[in-house]
Amino acid sequence: MKSLGSIRRSFAPWTDPSAKPYISFRNVTKKFGTFVAVDDLSLDIYHREFFALLGASGCGKSTLLRMLAGFEQPTSGEIILDGVNMAGTPPYRRPVNMMFQSYALFPHMTVEKNIAFGLKQDGMPKNEIAERVAQMLKLVKLEKFATRKPHQLSGGQRQRVALARSLAKRPKVLLLDEPLGALDKKLREETQFELMDLQQDLGLTFVIVTHDQEEAMTMADRIAVMSAGKVNQVATPAEIYEAPNSRFVADFIGDVNIFDGLVTSSENGMLDIAVGEGFTIRTPIGNMDVRGASRGFVIRPEKIRVSREAPANAGINSARGEMWDMAYLGDMTVYFVKLPNGQTVRASSLNAQRSVENPLGYDEDVWISFDGDAGVLLKD
Amino acid sequence: MNRWTPFNKVSITFGFAFLYLPILLLIVYSFNESKLVTVWGGFSTKWYASLLENEALKDAAWVTARVAFTSATIATVLGTLAALALTRYTKFRGRFLFSGMIFAPLVMPDVITGLSLLLFFVAVNLDRGIVTVILAHITFSMCYVAVVVQSRLLSFDRSIEEAAMDLGATPVRTFLQVTLPVIAPAVVSGWMLAFTLSLDDLVISSFASGPGATTLPMKIYSQVRLGVTPEINAVSTILVTIVTIGVITASIITKRREVQRQRDEQAAFAQG
Numbered sequence A: 001m002k003s004l005g006s007i008r009r010s011f012a013p014w015t016d017p018s019a020k021p022y023i024s025f026r027n028v029t030k031k032f033g034t035f036v037a038v039d040d041l042s043l044d045i046y047h048r049e050f051f052a053l054l055g056a057s058g059c060g061k062s063t064l065l066r067m068l069a070g071f072e073q074p075t076s077g078e079i080i081l082d083g084v085n086m087a088g089t090p091p092y093r094r095p096v097n098m099m100f101q102s103y104a105l106f107p108h109m110t111v112e113k114n115i116a117f118g119l120k121q122d123g124m125p126k127n128e129i130a131e132r133v134a135q136m137l138k139l140v141k142l143e144k145f146a147t148r149k150p151h152q153l154s155g156g157q158r159q160r161v162a163l164a165r166s167l168a169k170r171p172k173v174l175l176l177d178e179p180l181g182a183l184d185k186k187l188r189e190e191t192q193f194e195l196m197d198l199q200q201d202l203g204l205t206f207v208i209v210t211h212d213q214e215e216a217m218t219m220a221d222r223i224a225v226m227s228a229g230k231v232n233q234v235a236t237p238a239e240i241y242e243a244p245n246s247r248f249v250a251d252f253i254g255d256v257n258i259f260d261g262l263v264t265s266s267e268n269g270m271l272d273i274a275v276g277e278g279f280t281i282r283t284p285i286g287n288m289d290v291r292g293a294s295r296g297f298v299i300r301p302e303k304i305r306v307s308r309e310a311p312a313n314a315g316i317n318s319a320r321g322e323m324w325d326m327a328y329l330g331d332m333t334v335y336f337v338k339l340p341n342g343q344t345v346r347a348s349s350l351n352a353q354r355s356v357e358n359p360l361g362y363d364e365d366v367w368i369s370f371d372g373d374a375g376v377l378l379k380d
Numbered sequence B: 001m002n003r004w005t006p007f008n009k010v011s012i013t014f015g016f017a018f019l020y021l022p023i024l025l026l027i028v029y030s031f032n033e034s035k036l037v038t039v040w041g042g043f044s045t046k047w048y049a050s051l052l053e054n055e056a057l058k059d060a061a062w063v064t065a066r067v068a069f070t071s072a073t074i075a076t077v078l079g080t081l082a083a084l085a086l087t088r089y090t091k092f093r094g095r096f097l098f099s100g101m102i103f104a105p106l107v108m109p110d111v112i113t114g115l116s117l118l119l120f121f122v123a124v125n126l127d128r129g130i131v132t133v134i135l136a137h138i139t140f141s142m143c144y145v146a147v148v149v150q151s152r153l154l155s156f157d158r159s160i161e162e163a164a165m166d167l168g169a170t171p172v173r174t175f176l177q178v179t180l181p182v183i184a185p186a187v188v189s190g191w192m193l194a195f196t197l198s199l200d201d202l203v204i205s206s207f208a209s210g211p212g213a214t215t216l217p218m219k220i221y222s223q224v225r226l227g228v229t230p231e232i233n234a235v236s237t238i239l240v241t242i243v244t245i246g247v248i249t250a251s252i253i254t255k256r257r258e259v260q261r262q263r264d265e266q267a268a269f270a271q272g
Helices: A004-010 A061-069 A111-121 A126-139 A155-167 A185-202 A213-219 A237-242 A247-252 B006-030 B046-053 B055-088 B095-107 B110-123 B130-154 B159-166 B171-200 B203-208 B216-225 B230-270
Strands: A023-032 A035-045 A050-054 A076-081 A096-099 A173-177 A205-210 A222-227 A230-235 A257-267 A270-276 A279-284 A294-299 A305-307 A318-328 A332-338 A344-350 A365-369
Touching: A023 A061, A035 A061, A035 A076, A035 A230, A050 A061, A050 A213, A061 A076, A061 A096, A061 A173, A061 A205, A096 A155, A096 B159, A111 A126, A111 A155, A126 A155, A155 A185, A185 A213, A205 A213, A213 A237, A222 A237, A222 A247, A230 A237, A230 A247, A247 A257, A247 A294, A257 A279, A270 A294, A305 A344, A318 A344, A332 A365, B006 B230, B046 B055, B046 B230, B055 B095, B055 B130, B055 B171, B055 B216, B055 B230, B095 B130, B110 B130, B110 B203, B130 B171, B130 B203, B159 B171, B171 B216, B171 B230, B203 B216, B216 B230
Parallel strands: A050 A205, A050 A222, A096 A173, A173 A205
Antiparallel strands: A023 A035, A023 A076, A222 A230, A257 A270, A257 A294, A270 A279, A305 A365, A318 A332, A318 A365, A332 A344
16 A cells, blocks of 8 residues: 555645646625625645534534535625636536535435436436446445435445445545544544545545534644634644644643743744743743733643753743642543632543552643654744 | 223224214215115115216316415425425525414414404405415415425435536526425425325315306215205215325335335345
């Protein structure tokens, strides 16, 4: 099997200023009555990209997808697909296909007929249809179920029929609306990797809508984090996780600690933030002089160490606290340390050994510490 | 609470007796040898034989069949379209009024409907006959169809229509290839309802009909006014039999389908 990682690493058209976007949303607004579902949104998606729209329900991500599919028309703004303005093009003339959250299989048709439906609409000759259907059935490993009807299939099988049906016409873009929502965890994880392989093999552009951040992180080349009809950040999963551009994104993706404090000094490219008594954060942040301003510092739990002994340079990027709570999760242990200012810090450590001598216990006085460059400074 | 208490037994006996004793009596007396309806003179099927020679009754039956078939079919088309419009285009002004108006004929007294239709036919100078009867039957049975189809459409998953369009089907093809096959059972039962309603309507037919367009219920009614003959009992028994067979067949089909479906679903989940 080829290494997905190496292909993915070299794939970054968004960093190339001469690259032409494949799908462009330009100042798209969609209103339902007085409710603004999508608010002056601009977004570029590139050819062969696996792009995820991530957000809580009601953030406008599904509306965006439905506008791309043609089920909704933007109130203003335009959508360009492969150089063509999609305004006024009905869903049945768009070179995109969608996989629906409910799968939306035709209940009165067999699996074969479901998959052949789109091809028939195009007037493809019968023998070619049969060939393509067989090929799709093989792709989703449902050869044995060709003559079954949807209600005779399990959830996972229905999901694969829906996938085969939406891929049968070889669309330029495949839209996936919460495609794995109805599957159980194990099947969902398997399917995620299948989808990624499929996207690579077929060389298609995938746009997926999901509220599951793990799903988005696993599959997508880039993620757009959305809220209230706007895009908060568009970046690779690693960038989104390690360098969130706002409090909202930091909080939305994964677990996070945010320390707020006043910037007391800014020298030699190092910034000091006084979080509380005996707790100062010193972080390299370039040439920004923001003395006197209140700033937040974002750091992920796994980047915080917990120890009994005071670290060197105690008080700088470290603080004393009390072990408030602990959770053993198997692969790792999560510690909740309460600082003197009342803030509870979440820290996690990998359980690399099977047992630890003299483990940390409840109510113990401990130190938390981290590296100054392990977190991100927020703009507010 | 699953036990047969004496109270339960009595209530069920009385209930069913109340419902079916008159019909039972009618059926029994259709096999009466005697010409007198209330006196049992022994078993005979001669009234069924004499039915075959009664041209007037046969004509009426033929009129009824034509009226019922035609009006049910047209009412089903119109009622289905009305149901679609009312469930799909939910944003137009006065929708509430319109959906209320489609239910109104259900509770409208037949006499009023009949009278208003008669006035209308006179006003537009339409000669009364089989055409006006059909028109009248369409009018009152259409709303029944609309109600039946509408209730199916409310639980209809619109995303399958979107899927069809997404796959390249125009709205018309989507309707014919996806929507209609899925709601077909409701449309068929709407048709059957309209057919039955037309079959046994008396009041509205009496207002709307004219010479040469006497339906079976009208014929029966007019004959009964001259005295009930066992012949009428016989023809009524045939009607009851047809309706009963229809209802039983329909419910067996529905039941079977449901059982089959459940079995399929269980099988699908068992094999994962």
